[in-house]
Amino acid sequence: MLSKSDVKYIQSLSHKKYRDQEAVFIVEGVKMVLELISSFPERIVRIFATNIWFQEHGQIVKNLTDIHIVEPFELQKLSFLKTPNEVLALVSANNLDDFNPLSDGVTVVLDQLQDPGNMGTIIRSCDWFGIKNIVCSLDTVDAYAPKVVQSSMGSIMRLNIFYRNLPEFFFQHKQMPVYSAELSGESVFEVSFETPSILVIGNESKGVSDEVAMFASKKIMIPRIGNAESLNAAVASSIILSLMTR
Amino acid sequence: MLSKSDVKYIQSLSHKKYRDQEAVFIVEGVKMVLELISSFPERIVRIFATNIWFQEHGQIVKNLTDIHIVEPFELQKLSFLKTPNEVLALVSANNLDDFNPLSDGVTVVLDQLQDPGNMGTIIRSCDWFGIKNIVCSLDTVDAYAPKVVQSSMGSIMRLNIFYRNLPEFFFQHKQMPVYSAELSGESVFEVSFETPSILVIGNESKGVSDEVAMFASKKIMIPRIGNAESLNAAVASSIILSLMTR
Structure with a gap:
């Protein structure tokens, strides 16, 4: 049984202000919550699950005391998904020490990225290519917004x-x-990438801002063969990362 | 002024059945409609625009007779976007001759792809890399669904x-x-890609189906360095296409 204050509290976490204040965010869905339980149990604050989920997976969470069994219609009230899943977890945000670049790695810088789906996909690609650090401009979309978390497919826990x-x-x-990833510059297939280094990805429609572009040591581009005006920002980042970490 | 039958007709186009029957689909937004007018004017069936849009762009569409000026609240009824834009166009679907592979090109095959955003992003990347033909399994998401059209950013007109x-x-x-793009196989950085050839991309969670995998002459994979379980399907397709068309 859910209390009104639980509902209100979780709904408040759709706002960055409250996520920051509470230092928690929401992870939904069977697959992502199971990954969370197996890899980061210490970061789980609370779990809300239907009885169906609890019957199937209750065994593996028996050491987590704060589990609430809720009705499907109650979960629906909490969920940020169109089709709510069987389980939702409150997770404590990463308590980060100061930025410390890997001695041989790539750091991804996001300059005014706006689309939550793109952000989540970039986080997922970074995790695939072994990137550990993402540095965002202050006006980049919040990485702990529900849609970003969902499209990162669990990778947000590892970055x-x-x-x-x-x-x-x-x-x-x-x-x-x-x-700096641009529409013109040296072809990504010709650049001899150095590491440690920084890859800058700009805003979806405006690209890299002037105040950031001035710090670029090299502008790079993915050669265009056909007619599209641009590539999706997550696609462009991932193509470049595949080459930088090759 | 919109008639009830206009509203009903356009709303019916959210269903594949009616899009197929009428051989039209919907394009929304100032940027995409302007590109449509400049590149494919012959394919525009009707335009619904607010007075604001018409004041600014009416001049360039003066030869298109079927323009309806509507109130913003009327456009909202027709729109498939969360934030309706100033203009919406009905566009005739491509009347395709039979599949004819480019003599030196890559054909992309989508096997049970389900996510409209991924489909649109793949179409956009194909357009960037000069791919002309996409062949989808019968149960792949419909390329003319509103969300696919929007995320293709106009590229759907050129493929x-x-x-x-x-x-x-x-x-x-x-x-x-x-x-065939898989989680194991030869590294995409090691393969000597031949052309003309076919690249197969599988379903987002299940990958390439068995009945399709049996036709693969080579399984290929993007080497993983970090911990993500998989890459987004549009990202994986785009990385491979960047290398195949290099």
């Missing part, structure tokens, strides 16, 4: 995501090469 | 998209090499 004033960030790390 | 029984299709084109 360090920072929000920074980007000009200050670049100034502090000016020894690192900065590759 | 030939076929729906076929895939085993029959492969049987008819058995002289072409078939590369």
Whole structure:
């Protein structure tokens, strides 16, 4: 049985302000919650599950005391998904130490990225290609928004995501090469990528902002053969990361 | 002023059955409709626009007779977007001749792809990399569904998209090499891609089906460095296409 205050509390987590204040975010769906339980049990704050889910998976969560069995219609009230799943978890946000670039790795910088689906997909690709750190401009979409979390497919748990004033960030790390993804520049197939380095991905429609572009040591582009005006931002990032980490 | 029958007709186009029957689909938004007017004016059946849009762009559509000026609240009734834009166009579907592979190109085969956003992004990437033909299994998401059209960003107008029984299709084109994207196989960075050839992309969660996998001449994979369980289907397709068309 759900209390009104539970409902109100969880619904408040659709707002960045409350997610930040509480340092928690929401993960939904059987697959993602099971991954959470097996890989990051210490970060689970509470679980809301239907009886069906609990019958099937209750055994593996028996050490987690804070499990609430709810009716499907109650879960629907909490869910941010169109088709609510059987389970929803409150997860504590990553308590990040200060940014520490990998000695041989790539750091991805997102400059004013706006689309939650793109953000989630970039996080997932970063996780695939072994990237550990993403640094976002202060006006990039919040990585802990429900839609970002869902499209990251669990990868959000494994990455360090920072929000920074980007000009200050670049100034502090000016020894690192900065590759900026643009519509013109050197072909990504010709660049000899150095590491550690930074890859900058710009806004979906406006690209990399002027105040960030001035820190780029090299502008790079994915050669176009056909007629599309641009590539999806998550697609472009992933193509470049596949080559940088090859 | 919109008639009730206009509203009903356009709303019916959310269903594949009626899109097929009428051989039309819907394109929304200022940018996409302007591209449509400049590149494919002959395919525009009707335009519904607000007065604001018409004041600004009416000049360029003066030869298109079938323009309806509507109130913003009326456009809202027709729109499939969360935030309706100023203009919506009915566009005639591509009247396709039979599949004819490019003599030197790549054909993309989609096997049970389900997510409209992925489908649209794949169409956009295909257009970027100069792919002309996509062949879909009969149970792949409909390419003319509103969400697919929107995420293709106009590229859907420039591609030939076929729906076929895939085993029959492969049987008819058995002289072409078939590369199947999987989680294991030869690294995409090691394969010497031949053309003309076929790239097969599978379902988002189940991958390539058994009845299609048996036609693959080579299984290929994008090497994983980190921990994500898989890549987004549109991302994986695009990485492979960037290398196949390099």
